[in-house]
Amino acid sequence: MKVYVWKHSGNSYKLRVLLALIGVEYEEVMVNFRMHEHKSADYRKINPRGQVPAIVDGEMVLWDSAACLVYIARKFGGKQWLPSAPAPMAEVMNWVSLAGNEMLYGLQYARRGLTRGICSAGTVEQMQVNGRIALDVVEARLATQDWLALGHPTIADIACFPYVETAPEGGMPLAPYPRITAWLARCKALPQWPARWQT
Numbered sequence: 031m032k033v034y035v036w037k038h039s040g041n042s043y044k045l046r047v048l049l050a051l052i053g054v055e056y057e058e059v060m061v062n063f064r065m066h067e068h069k070s071a072d073y074r075k076i077n078p079r080g081q082v083p084a085i086v087d088g089e090m091v092l093w094d095s096a097a098c099l100v101y102i103a104r105k106f107g108g109k110q111w112l113p114s115a116p117a118p119m120a121e122v123m124n125w126v127s128l129a130g131n132e133m134l135y136g137l138q139y140a141r142r143g144l145t146r147g148i149c150s151a152g153t154v155e156q157m158q159v160n161g162r163i164a165l166d167v168v169e170a171r172l173a174t175q176d177w178l179a180l181g182h183p184t185i186a187d188i189a190c191f192p193y194v195e196t197a198p199e200g201g202m203p204l205a206p207y208p209r210i211t212a213w214l215a216r217c218k219a220l221p222q223w224p225a226r227w228q229t
């Protein structure tokens with residue numbers, strides 16, 4: 031299985047985390063953003079959005095981090111990371127969906143706005159409004175649970191982790207969110223949790 035990533039990409043990091051926690055062997059392909067490889071015609075045959083991450087596993091081509099997490103979890107992870115029964119699966123997907131909405135258009139894009147000057151979804155302030163919605167939802171959830179879904183680590187936690195951790199880089203400090211801060215530490219304490227790529 032080939033996994034296409036970029037070392038500064040939080041969405042790529044989600045796959046790195048899940049693959050490490052499950053212990054899957056794979057081939058990592060670094061897509062060099064500085065060389066604009068992600069926008070090349072060849073790479074767009076894999077990911078038509080010109081983004082990372084992506085997976086090629088035999089005939090299977092996936093180009094969205096949520097789809098990739100689902101695929102890895104169900105193919106290699108047994109029941110733990112994403113159960114197949116309707117209710118627990120949907121509970122996990124609530125959080126994966128939050129990661130693809132308010133977290134992406136809030137936490138991820140506010141960070142990109144502040145660190146790279148790219149504002150593709152309104153002003154930084156508008157993106158921070160979305161980001162704080164996501165942080166408030168997670169903080170409230172963690173008032174009664176250690177993990178976002180099902181009482182144990184799942185792809186819900188992995189999908190949400192990268193851009194919650196970097197929220198301060200998007201102008202949203204985590205000091206007002208003590209439960210999130212404790213949850214980030216709990217995630218990183220899981221056996222085999224990998225560091226981000228060295229930059």
Ligand SMILES: N[C@@H](CCC(=O)N[C@@H](CS)C(=O)NCC(=O)O)C(=O)O
Pocket residue numbers: 038039040041042068080081082083093094095096130134
């Ligand atoms: N919804 C996509 C978002 C992926 C995404 O935003 N990837 C970023 C890197 S973290 C990217 O490739 N950005 C380059 C671009 O959008 O041109 C997913 O979850 O896979």
